Amino acid sequence: MRHPRSGPGAGKRRGRGPRIPATTLRKQQAALANVDQITGAKIPKSFVFSRGKLPSTLRHLQHDLRKVMLPYTALNLKEKKRNNLKDFVNVAGPLGVTHFLILSSPKSLPHLRFANSPQGPTFTFQIEEYALAADIANSQKRPRCPPGIFKNSPLVVLSGFSGLGNPFESLVEYFQHMVPAVDPSTVKLAECQRILLLKFDKEKEVIDFRHYSIKLQPVGVSRRIRKLMQNNQVPDLRDLKDVSDYVTKAGYGSESEVDDEAATVSLPSDVDKLNQASRKSAVRLQEIGPRITMRLVKVEAGLCSGDVLYPWPVEKEAGGKKGNVTEEEIEGQEETDDGLEDESEDEMEE
Amino acid sequence: MAAAPQAVSAPPSAAAPNPVKRKTRPKGKGSKNKAKKKLARSDQDDSVHRRRNKPSAKFLKLLRKRTRDYNSDDDEEEDGQQQGHPPSPRSRRRDDDDDGGDEEEEALSQSDQEEDEEEDGVSTSAVTRFEQGCRAFRVAFLKIMAKKLPDDPLGPILSAHKKLVAAKLAEDAEEHKPKREARKEKRVAAEKGHVIPLYHLDSKEKELIKVATKGVVRLFNAVSKAQKPRKDLNPSRTKDAKVLAKERKNTFLAELEMPSHQDKRSQAPSNSSKRTGKDEDEPAWAPLRDTYMLGSKLKDWDKMKDSAAVDERAEVPLGESSDEE
Numbered sequence: 001m002r003h004p005r006s007g008p009g010a011g012k013r014r015g016r017g018p019r020i021p022a023t024t025l026r027k028q029q030a031a032l033a034n035v036d037q038i039t040g041a042k043i044p045k046s047f048v049f050s051r052g053k054l055p056s057t058l059r060h061l062q063h064d065l066r067k068v069m070l071p072y073t074a075l076n077l078k079e080k081k082r083n084n085l086k087d088f089v090n091v092a093g094p095l096g097v098t099h100f101l102i103l104s105s106p107k108s109l110p111h112l113r114f115a116n117s118p119q120g121p122t123f124t125f126q127i128e129e130y131a132l133a134a135d136i137a138n139s140q141k142r143p144r145c146p147p148g149i150f151k152n153s154p155l156v157v158l159s160g161f162s163g164l165g166n167p168f169e170s171l172v173e174y175f176q177h178m179v180p181a182v183d184p185s186t187v188k189l190a191e192c193q194r195i196l197l198l199k200f201d202k203e204k205e206v207i208d209f210r211h212y213s214i215k216l217q218p219v220g221v222s223r224r225i226r227k228l229m230q231n232n233q234v235p236d237l238r239d240l241k242d243v244s245d246y247v248t249k250a251g252y253g254s255e256s257e258v259d260d261e262a263a264t265v266s267l268p269s270d271v272d273k274l275n276q277a278s279r280k281s282a283v284r285l286q287e288i289g290p291r292i293t294m295r296l297v298k299v300e301a302g303l304c305s306g307d308v309l310y311p312w313p314v315e316k317e318a319g320g321k322k323g324n325v326t327e328e329e330i331e332g333q334e335e336t337d338d339g340l341e342d343e344s345e346d347e348m349e350e
Numbered sequence: 351m352a353a354a355p356q357a358v359s360a361p362p363s364a365a366a367p368n369p370v371k372r373k374t375r376p377k378g379k380g381s382k383n384k385a386k387k388k389l390a391r392s393d394q395d396d397s398v399h400r401r402r403n404k405p406s407a408k409f410l411k412l413l414r415k416r417t418r419d420y421n422s423d424d425d426e427e428e429d430g431q432q433q434g435h436p437p438s439p440r441s442r443r444r445d446d447d448d449d450g451g452d453e454e455e456e457a458l459s460q461s462d463q464e465e466d467e468e469e470d471g472v473s474t475s476a477v478t479r480f481e482q483g484c485r486a487f488r489v490a491f492l493k494i495m496a497k498k499l500p501d502d503p504l505g506p507i508l509s510a511h512k513k514l515v516a517a518k519l520a521e522d523a524e525e526h527k528p529k530r531e532a533r534k535e536k537r538v539a540a541e542k543g544h545v546i547p548l549y550h551l552d553s554k555e556k557e558l559i560k561v562a563t564k565g566v567v568r569l570f571n572a573v574s575k576a577q578k579p580r581k582d583l584n585p586s587r588t589k590d591a592k593v594l595a596k597e598r599k600n601t602f603l604a605e606l607e608m609p610s611h612q613d614k615r616s617q618a619p620s621n622s623s624k625r626t627g628k629d630e631d632e633p634a635w636a637p638l639r640d641t642y643m644l645g646s647k648l649k650d651w652d653k654m655k656d657s658a659a660v661d662e663r664a665e666v667p668l669g670e671s672s673d674e675e
């Protein structure tokens with residue numbers, strides 16, 4: 001006997017209620033994909049692409065940057081020569097993409113632009129030095145890049161940005177918004193596997209961009225036992241008289257294991273079978289991914305358009321009206337900046 | 351003869367687009383060559399009556415004698431005197447293609463001049479041409495033998511051709527040089543800024559890793575603090591749930607505050623929430639105090655100064671902010 005509801009396509013509902021038409025279902029799913037399940041905030045997604053023809057090393061850099069921004073980016077984004085910025089903006093809307101990372105290579109040094117999609121500010125950086133992920137892997141003795149670490153977005157760590165005026169304020173906010181938020185009460189430590197470090201060097205006025213992978217190592221466990229647990233291989237006990245010889249043999253400590261207290265954490269829960277709850281573990285970082293040293297050269301109010309905010313336009317006599325207009329805008333900007341700074345001052349004192 | 355060259359030239363032009371008909375072209379060329387050769391030969395044979403019979407036994411004996419006594423050094427001195435001698439056997443046995451026998455015949459003519467009497471009416475033009483050809487050949491041959499050849503793994507075979515080829519290659523290389531330079535420059539320009547790290551860990555990188563590690567440690571500590579199950583309170587009981595919620599909120603505020611004294615980066619709503627939170631003085635109930643369960647070590651965390659400050663972002667969950675409002 002046939003159940004009246006069991007037709008094709010209704011079989012999977014399994015008692016969840018009346019059947020939702022397919023289009024609505026798809027729309028719901030699409031909307032859900034943009035929203036973080038836990039915090040309810042919108043997940044920031046990004047596009048990494050290039051304007052103009054890039055030489056091959058820069059193309060590798062672009063691919064490395066895409067891997068950094070995984071999983072909320074398009075790894076195999078295909079762009080054609082005739083696509084211009086407007087096309088990307090139009091595509092970004094329905095997909096929920098909010099951030100653009102644009103690589104370009106003018107005559108001098110390559111430029112990297114960070115922008116917010118519809119009408120956000122654009123920060124243009126000049127890349128003074130860069131190293132590809134492959135170069136870094138070649139220079140390491142034991143490169144480590146397990147493929148599962150790209151399943152979650154990286155954590156962003158900003159440093160050295162204190163006490164700088166605009167535009168670095170908005171830059172800091174931008175970087176924080178670039179990755180989805182981390183909720184300390186619900187996040188699983190096993191999911192935090194990557195770190196994106198952005199450090200501002202005050203003397204040189206450049207930003208160092210580094211990408212690391214996190215490894216937790218239990219503290220207080222001798223090297224042999226740790227290796228035994230990791231490798232799951234039966235050790236060679238031929239020359240030993242007793243198992244205790246194996247376990248209690250004093251192993252030499254490697255130089256990198258001389259970590260201070262600062263690196264140890266006590267875990268709230270089991271991360272994996274080695275690092276267990278309420279035990280001390282050391283945090284070890286290993287560099288993966290590209291290494292970039294960049295300098296801020298321009299900030300624009302619009303998406304690669306609009307008023308130029310950062311290098312304060314020098315007042316020229318021939319500027320005339322235009323000079324005045326920009327001056328006013330700068331003043332307006334500075335006022336709001338001062339307002340923000342005052343607030344922060346309050347917090348600092350408290 | 352005129353028709354033949356024309357016929358030959360027509361097919362090549364038609365054959366160029368059509369590769370099938372190419373076979374006819376070499377034939378045409380071959381026939382042209384043959385025609386040429388015929389012309390050449392007929393020209394020379396006009397004056398000289400050639401005897402194509404087999405030479406007599408006496409003559410053969412003579413030849414053998416000459417070969418035995420042949421010495422090329424003698425030849426050079428007596429070259430100038432050769433002109434007037436039209437030895438008949440030479441003219442008789444003329445062979446255009448056989449240059450190897452020429453020198454021998456010259457020698458023969460030297461040593462044996464008695465053969466003249468056999469044929470008188472020999473024309474001198476053919477003979478002198480022959481003699482000159484012989485001399486030229488011999489000069490060329492001596493030059494070749496005297497030349498010192500470079501050590502070539504392939505041997506002296508076709509050395510002149512190889513020289514030609516080498517010259518051509520040098521020319522090509524010259525042409526390509528400016529192109530190569532341009533390409534090299536382009537490649538260098540493309541690599542601008544690309545720095546391949548020599549040492550993986552130098553001091554600067556170690557500093558950066560330390561900074562990043564500090565950040566991670568801070569975050570993990572916050573997470574562990576937030577996630578550690580409270581032994582005394584049971585989350586299923588509502589009263590305790592409220593306490594738990596309040597506790598979490600406070601720790602969140604504490605976490606948000608902690609890095610902000612070095613770098614600030616809070617959002618507007620959390621700003622306001624923080625501010626309102628800070629407005630109360632130390633509340634009476636213990637869990638609401640800021641230093642609840644933080645311990646003495648972390649009491650003055652806001653006075654701690656780090657040289658490289660680390661900053662993280664912790665998002666206040668929606669539930670918390672709504673609670674406050």
